[in-house]
Amino acid sequence: MSDEEKEKKISHSQHESGLAMREANILILNRNSQERDLLSRLSATEGRVYEAASLPRAVSLAESVFFQVVVVDSSLSDYSTLEGIIDSRTSLLVTGKNGRRTESLLGNWPGDYFVNYCPLPLQPHDQSLFRRALKTALRHTELKLERAKECAGAEPSPEEIQAIHSEIKGIKDFISSNVVKELEKRIEVEIRYLSSQREKQRIEIILKKLYAADDVSSLLDVMPDIKEMVQAQGITFSILDENESLGKYLKPLVWDDAFLSHQDFSKYIALIDAEDFAAFVARQAEPLMVLDPRSDKRLSKRYTEHLKAPLLSLLAVPIMHNQDVIGVLEVSNKEVKGDSSRKGFTGEDLEVMKRLSEHISIAMTKLNLIQYDALTGLLRPDPFFDKVIQKVNSQSKRRRETGSYAIVMGDVDWFKNYNDRNGHESGNRLLRELAGVLKASVREEDILCRYGGEEFLFFLMGVKSLEEACGLTERIRRGVEEHYFENQEYQPRKNLTMSFGVTLSLINKTALPTLIIKADLKRMAHEADLALAEAKEKKRQPGSPSSSDDQMPAKNRVCAYDRTTQHGSSPIKTYQEKFFEEKRKHERHFISTFILYKDNGAFKVTRTINLSLGGVKIHTDAQLPLAQTYELFLLMEAKASQLKGDVIYSEKIGDDPLSFQCGLRFRDISFYNRKILENYLSSIGQNSALS
Numbered sequence: 001m002s003d004e005e006k007e008k009k010i011s012h013s014q015h016e017s018g019l020a021m022r023e024a025n026i027l028i029l030n031r032n033s034q035e036r037d038l039l040s041r042l043s044a045t046e047g048r049v050y051e052a053a054s055l056p057r058a059v060s061l062a063e064s065v066f067f068q069v070v071v072v073d074s075s076l077s078d079y080s081t082l083e084g085i086i087d088s089r090t091s092l093l094v095t096g097k098n099g100r101r102t103e104s105l106l107g108n109w110p111g112d113y114f115v116n117y118c119p120l121p122l123q124p125h126d127q128s129l130f131r132r133a134l135k136t137a138l139r140h141t142e143l144k145l146e147r148a149k150e151c152a153g154a155e156p157s158p159e160e161i162q163a164i165h166s167e168i169k170g171i172k173d174f175i176s177s178n179v180v181k182e183l184e185k186r187i188e189v190e191i192r193y194l195s196s197q198r199e200k201q202r203i204e205i206i207l208k209k210l211y212a213a214d215d216v217s218s219l220l221d222v223m224p225d226i227k228e229m230v231q232a233q234g235i236t237f238s239i240l241d242e243n244e245s246l247g248k249y250l251k252p253l254v255w256d257d258a259f260l261s262h263q264d265f266s267k268y269i270a271l272i273d274a275e276d277f278a279a280f281v282a283r284q285a286e287p288l289m290v291l292d293p294r295s296d297k298r299l300s301k302r303y304t305e306h307l308k309a310p311l312l313s314l315l316a317v318p319i320m321h322n323q324d325v326i327g328v329l330e331v332s333n334k335e336v337k338g339d340s341s342r343k344g345f346t347g348e349d350l351e352v353m354k355r356l357s358e359h360i361s362i363a364m365t366k367l368n369l370i371q372y373d374a375l376t377g378l379l380r381p382d383p384f385f386d387k388v389i390q391k392v393n394s395q396s397k398r399r400r401e402t403g404s405y406a407i408v409m410g411d412v413d414w415f416k417n418y419n420d421r422n423g424h425e426s427g428n429r430l431l432r433e434l435a436g437v438l439k440a441s442v443r444e445e446d447i448l449c450r451y452g453g454e455e456f457l458f459f460l461m462g463v464k465s466l467e468e469a470c471g472l473t474e475r476i477r478r479g480v481e482e483h484y485f486e487n488q489e490y491q492p493r494k495n496l497t498m499s500f501g502v503t504l505s506l507i508n509k510t511a512l513p514t515l516i517i518k519a520d521l522k523r524m525a526h527e528a529d530l531a532l533a534e535a536k537e538k539k540r541q542p543g544s545p546s547s548s549d550d551q552m553p554a555k556n557r558v559c560a561y562d563r564t565t566q567h568g569s570s571p572i573k574t575y576q577e578k579f580f581e582e583k584r585k586h587e588r589h590f591i592s593t594f595i596l597y598k599d600n601g602a603f604k605v606t607r608t609i610n611l612s613l614g615g616v617k618i619h620t621d622a623q624l625p626l627a628q629t630y631e632l633f634l635l636m637e638a639k640a641s642q643l644k645g646d647v648i649y650s651e652k653i654g655d656d657p658l659s660f661q662c663g664l665r666f667r668d669i670s671f672y673n674r675k676i677l678e679n680y681l682s683s684i685g686q687n688s689a690l691s
Helices: 003-016 033-043 055-064 099-106 124-154 158-171 177-212 216-220 223-229 262-268 277-284 301-306 347-366 381-398 415-422 424-441 466-481 518-535 671-690
Strands: 025-029 048-052 069-073 091-096 115-119 232-243 247-255 288-290 314-321 324-334 404-412 447-452 455-463 498-506 558-561 572-574 594-599 602-611 615-620 629-636 639-652 660-667
Touching: 025 033, 025 055, 033 048, 033 069, 033 124, 048 055, 069 124, 091 124, 115 124, 177 216, 177 223, 177 347, 216 247, 216 347, 223 232, 223 324, 223 347, 232 277, 232 381, 247 277, 262 301, 277 288, 277 314, 277 324, 314 347, 324 347, 381 447, 381 455, 381 518, 404 415, 404 424, 404 466, 404 518, 415 424, 424 447, 424 455, 424 466, 455 466, 466 498, 466 558, 498 518, 518 558, 518 572, 594 615, 602 629, 615 639, 629 660, 629 671, 639 671
Parallel strands: 025 048, 025 069, 069 091, 091 115, 498 558
Antiparallel strands: 232 247, 232 324, 288 314, 314 324, 404 455, 404 498, 447 455, 558 572, 594 602, 594 629, 602 615, 615 660, 629 639, 639 660
């Protein structure tokens, strides 16, 4: 029997039972004819039933019939399969035998769809369960349709509004002009009320997004909604920042709708004292609305040269935290479709922007954008200095610290080369990843900040000497050098490295404590910067990326600023330490042998991935902390060696949550164990050559 004949038969059956007048349409999508017959019979009491044995047939039916419910076999229930057949008003009832697998598939459906699972109703109990599930699905669709009808009726269309005005015009011939004016006023009030309701809904959507934001990107995602809310052509969002060379300035994160990367900031920044609209708002901490900016002296170059369209009108509001300005929100060029008489923003737009700026401030505070850098999540310079001052002065007052503290400045080597070759977005990803490596390399009591661009500033507490501070910095330098960054092989030395400058300050040991101030720390930062310049050999003309290693600056070093140097000698010295050769200088052997490592007091057994004289790569079931030292037992055929290894990297493998690979560098290896390892690797190499 064909599908058309079955539909006629079912329709006739419904008519005979008095159900032909039901409005509900139900589609049974199932390849199995017996299951289709069963489901159609059970569904016939609730509405008109259509059957489809294939997706093309279902598509054909959906083009001419709206289905309240689609009863579909679990093998066809994936969202990507049915996306073009049903919309979110239609309820989906999935049947099948494998409940767990089916329920996992249903998780792929968007949240605005009603999707339910019911076992294939082969038994009487399951048939009763199926009928209840079908009624629930039909009721859900009915509620959605009623809601849509109410929403459509709550907001008159432009055609309906025009019809009302036309009707009023016809009545003018029969009633007095005073009555006509009263009717027009009432309609105008109604239209304004409806507009305010739409505005309220838009604001609620924006606020939900703001308070759900868990990072900077999701916070910036609300900017297009704000622009649309006030009918602006462009939107700009800037935060207040500060550094040594520029002082305080506005740094746009969004400029004229464009989301900026770090390298783009310099083109659009505005100094706080500049003749500039946004800078004026930041200085005065008051909103600004300009209807015709063309003759205004605050129309700076960044508006005339870097906007997509000429600036015709502007509205800017400050973003405040307590009594301080932390940013500025601007919208430009009011657009009112169908009303050429309105040229600029209104008082209502101003009130909306002021309200939204308050909520943006709360969202920024929640994300700690006042204290933390938006890209890397590290402290910004001012909060960094404040935390250092608080920590040092607290220790000094309590006389708990008799050592010294160090300020270290680090800079990424050849970062411009990385950005130029891989793009600014890759550069941003690199800085985010690098921040994680640096945080893992410092001690718990140390403090770290992003000083600007690719520069980072470290505070090392409780070091006893400049040599010890350099030693700690050397560990940080090696941690960066030994971490693999994407595309680092295209760097001048085929690696991504950093250079560092170190300076030391003794904490006061006299009876009366001497408190430090920000100027003291900035002086130390300047000394660290001088040592950093020596580490990067900035005075020497660097070669191009294609130059030989001998022609390029050394970089990837630690230099120190030593105040104890005698007059006439350079205070800057290069730190040197004799340590084992870097892992890449040893030949790696891809050997799988047993190795034990001691973790939390117990030995765990795993296998090696590769092995060299310098270290080993192993499989682990958890991520091991960087710079942690582990006791090892390495099995080499009939011999075993007890070793120690420092973790230099630990990375996840694929999607398995318990699969990691970890690189360890051997440390303090004895002469005896080294000879055993050399002989073992030598024998492995000979066997490989013979084979």
